[in-house]
Amino acid sequence: MRVFLTGATGFIGTFLVPELINAGHQVVGLSRSDAGAEVLARAGAEVFRGDVNDRDRLRTAAEAADGIIHAAFNHDFSNLRQNSEDDRKVIETLGEVLAGSDRPLVISSGTGLARSKTGAPVIETDDHVTAAEFPRAATEEAADALIAKGGRVMVMRLSQVHDTRHQGRITHHVRLARQQGRVAYVGEGRNRLPAVHVSDAVRLYRLVLEKGQAGARYNAVGEDGVALRDIAEVIGAGLKMPVESITPEAAQDYFGGLANLVTIDLAASSALTRQRLGWNPTGPDLLTDLRNMDY
Ligand SMILES: NC(=O)c1ccc[n+]([C@@H]2O[C@H](COP(=O)([O-])OP(=O)(O)OC[C@H]3O[C@@H](n4cnc5c(N)ncnc54)[C@H](OP(=O)(O)O)[C@@H]3O)[C@@H](O)[C@H]2O)c1
Incomplete structure (x- = not known):
């Protein structure tokens, strides 16, 4: 699959590029800097230069892809509301390009945005908080909107990713x-x-891209x-x-x-994710x- 990867130069993206390439995918990584572009090229990815908030550039890259993993996010928490609303717009744009196709879009979110129905660890089918309660949930709301329109959209809810x-x-x-x-x-x-080790998290991203079910949430949780x-x-x-x-x-x-x-x-629990995708964190x-x- 020709995969357009936003956030390709970030912590997770840096591990995701080789994970995808080693599984036979072609990776087109977004980079907004020369340094990022160099790292991506060295890792064997095709580089697409641009800012994720540049809608025209984003559309151009998305149109040429068989599948998209969106892992870019501006983690300046002093601007969390604006950054989260920007993310909503990015997801809307990607959704517009993929509308009517069965090309997958994998969106990055966090287990911390889910709300447990029972007080037990959050599970994949738990609802999320609203953006009014916590701004970062704009991402989850944007995913809901695309899923409601029938898009092949999957949400990765990440726990604390570490190495x-x-x-x-x-x-x-x-x-x-x-x-x-x-x-x-x-x-x-x-x-x-x-928590989840970064090697397990990126393997799960790949499995979700390859065989995730439209509309499903997956918990990247090792512990x-x-x-x-x-x-x-x-x-x-x-x-x-x-x-x-x-x-x-x-x-x-x-x-x-x-x-x-x-x-x-x-x-948070990942029992359903493990069962549905055969994912086994190691x-x-x-x-x-x-x-x-x-x-
Ligand atoms: N790491 C975790 O534990 C964790 C937990 C829960 C959720 N998540 C989510 O998982 C995703 C990936 O996380 P991460 O840890 O890899 O984040 P990260 O290390 O902060 O990387 C962020 C990536 O987004 C890119 N980016 C930010 N603003 C951009 C813009 N305007 N245009 C283009 N690219 C832009 C960065 O590019 P530059 O290299 O140019 O800065 C970088 O590639 C994010 O959505 C994050 O919120 C992560």
Whole structure:
């Protein structure tokens, strides 16, 4: 398949390019920089230069593709609402190009946007929060709109994707600990974060592209939930810093913009995803990667 990949130069994209090429696909990777273009070309991808928010460029690339994986996102959280609304427009544009065809579109989202119906870990069929509640859900709403029109659209709900260099939100925890000379978790720290190794996440992207069911959500979850206290202990050992429980009231001071996230349980399951696609995560777990990180 000739696959147009947005976000090809990002953390996940960098692993997804070889995953797709090794499986026999042709990859056309979007890049907005010379440096990104060079990396993509070296990895064996065709480079399509452009910004994801340039509708005409996006349409041109999408029209020439047999399938699309959309993994670009601007993670400047100080502009989360605008960036999320931009993402809605990107998805609308890709959907317009693919309308009426059976060419697949795989959209990137997060398990944290799903709302558990039962209080148990979120599952693939759980609804998502609204963009009014949390701006990033604009992506899920845009996917809903295309699915309602009959598009072959699948949503990847990613948990915390990690290797020994990148751990998304956890990277911020490490930065905060460095700034404050101690590693904190809230209360008993039993609330959990789901996680998946990047090698497993990209294998799932490929399986979803190749055989995902139109309209389905898939949870990229290797571990249902890793307790924040366990994460703090490993970071503390790595940084050689004390590890402390703090109260929910003190969380704002320590965690700033992350304060809400560190007090809730975000556990997620991938049982349906494994069953439907035969996906079996085998990569290292989050704590192993954190232990092997170069602090
Ligand atoms: N990593 C995780 O743990 C995680 C968890 C949940 C959901 N997700 C979602 O998975 C997707 C991929 O995540 P990631 O970790 O790979 O993100 P990332 O490392 O931040 O990469 C973002 C990618 O988007 C590209 N991009 C951003 N703005 C762009 C623009 N205006 N035009 C063209 N390209 C643009 C970046 O290009 P440049 O290289 O030019 O900057 C980069 O390739 C995102 O939707 C993310 O929200 C990730």
